[in-house]
Amino acid sequence: MSSYIRTENLYKSFRTKGNNVQVLKGINLEVQKGDIYGVVGFSGAGKSTLVRCINRLEEPDSGKVFIGETEITALSKRELATKRRKIGMIFQNFNLFDAKTVFENIAYPLELEKAKKKDIQKRVDELLELVGLTEKKHAYPGQLSGGQKQRVGIARALANNPDVLLSDEATSALDPQSTLAILDLLRKINKELGLTIILITHELEVVKYLCNNVAVIEDGIIVEEGEVRNIFLNPNSNTGKVFLKVSKEFQKNEFVSGGEGI
Ligand SMILES: Nc1ncnc2c1ncn2[C@@H]1O[C@H](COP(=O)(O)OP(=O)(O)OP(=O)(O)O)[C@@H](O)[C@H]1O
């Protein structure tokens, strides 16, 4: 089966203060349609740069990106703007407009499309229902919890019925309960709307909970990939091994430190 999201030999460097830093060093990623695909790695490994190259928020230096039949890297600026509507993205810091209400935040991409007012009302109400925020329709982001803000971010990302959702550390700023609720919402979206999701995280538990497949990025290259259980039962890469070790340490020490002396 051919993959739905594909990168071929993707390279990206940044020039800062005369230094050229090579961040992506030939990334070949293959994600099947309908998958929830995890990308893990240490801080600075290049995860955010990789997803930002997929929708060309960053322009790769070389290499190709495909989504379905479309070569994203071959699109003109105008074609890209159209295609981007079908690529939703959510962020760690939510990226909401603080001066807009929940309704206005979610309506924003539809207004850009010049959708009819009545259609916008209907679509936003549907999305609010989907993410469970109907009663917060007229609230401002400042009046919401982190989990609720991320629900707004998700609703906004889904406004134009995208086929793909890119999630960059979407739960990293959330408490465990909100994290779980957001992960369940992403699973629901994947199942009910058939979205293909690429989920960037440095939390192994998140990958285990939600993803089918995973790629481990180390210093700008994919060092291993495959089914989540195979990778984390028996990791080959340094990153994979450290992730597993840390996860086991947490489990081993559960209840130990807090329980002493009681
Ligand atoms: N716009 C930029 N200009 C210069 N350097 C950048 C830029 N964006 C990223 N980098 C550098 O590229 C490297 C990879 O960054 P990236 O944000 O992709 O890492 P990451 O894996 O997402 O890390 P984290 O887990 O901390 O989010 C880092 O060394 C970073 O400093």
Ligand SMILES: [Mg+2]
């Ligand atoms: Mg990042």
